[in-house]
Amino acid sequence: MSMNEDEHRRASSRAEEFLQVFKKGAEFTQELLKENERLRFQVLKLQEERKKGVPVGSDNEIIAKLQKRIEELEKEKAEILDRIKEVEAENLDFANRYVDIENENNMLANLYIASYQLHSTLDFNEVLQIILEIIINLIGGEQFAVMLLDEKTNTLRAVASEGFEKEELPVVSLGDGIIGTMAKTGENYFVDELESYQKDLHSPMVCIPLKIKEHVIGVIVIYSLLEQKSRFAEVDYELFTLLAGHAATAIFSSKLYSESERKLTTIQGFIDLMTK
Structure with a gap:
């Protein structure tokens, strides 16, 4: 300030x-x-x-x-x-x-x-929706997705998207291609020339790892920008980094909360059955 x-x-x-x-x-x-x-x-x-x-x-x-x-x-x-x-x-x-x-x-x-807004809810779906709105309104994304890492299978799968269905996006193994490599290294990726970029679901124009400290839990991939957004400004790169950190924390917290709620519901169900 x-x-x-x-x-x-x-x-x-x-x-x-x-x-x-x-x-x-x-x-x-x-x-x-x-x-x-x-x-x-x-x-x-x-x-x-x-x-x-x-x-x-x-x-x-x-x-x-x-x-x-x-x-x-x-x-x-x-x-x-x-x-x-x-x-x-x-x-x-x-x-x-x-x-x-x-x-x-x-x-x-x-x-x-x-x-x-991201940290005001622990509902996983609400968090994902807020992330999509941020990418549209602040970054100017038109077609993009949020992909999370399944640590059991070491694969990345889309959990939310804008501009196309989640099922259209490939399931990417950790370390494979641009998406898998960025998820493995934790580095940001941007194409050199936006004007010459041809949409390829395996090779996005932008790939931003979602990191909690150095632990990657997923990536944000962008394939096209809104018409009025012809290039990235310097502030956009800062926004990507800040957004990735906040989004990762919000996603991780909401997933933990959802899983604990499911476990609590299951345990409560067993207790109810045993006490009847």
Whole structure:
């Protein structure tokens, strides 16, 4: 939060500095133009008096001095204008950076809300649905799936999907292909060029392992993005990492809760049978 406040203060200070420099530059430019005009008038006046034979002293020397002063003022004016252009460019760059920071803050705020929703329920199906909505709304995914690892068989199977049926997705062995390899190594995968990507259910454009510390429990695979999403921004890569951690924790907790509820129901059933 302190970094964001610093960025805001720097943005305000930079904007104020730009306005002051621009204002001073504009005033100085007007003064230069007036002084330039006055000196040119004096030069013309001296030249006219010389033509008429009016004695003007060492007019050549005066004219030379005036011309030199004009050149100096022109040079100063050019330097001021160049500085104004530099400040404008710096200010534009800073303004763009400010917009990027605002967008990043908004995205992180949305992720905070989404993570709160993830951890607000222990219902496994609700958790999966929230994950799908986050990928659509924050990442811009169109066709994607959540695949979980069955540690007994060491295979990954889709438990939720968007854009196609879960049954369409392959069952992937741990270590096989891009999906299996990313699940085994715990590394994120992104295609180099989104535009040239051809949809392949075995080779997604994005594969993000769901990890609790270094333990992988599944992956998020993305095969296509919404039409308005043509590329990934820098903040998207951060979102993927943060989402994967929160989603993994929420999925793991809800699975444990569901399993304990089933066991409790089974035990309660046995108790009821024995006490009747």
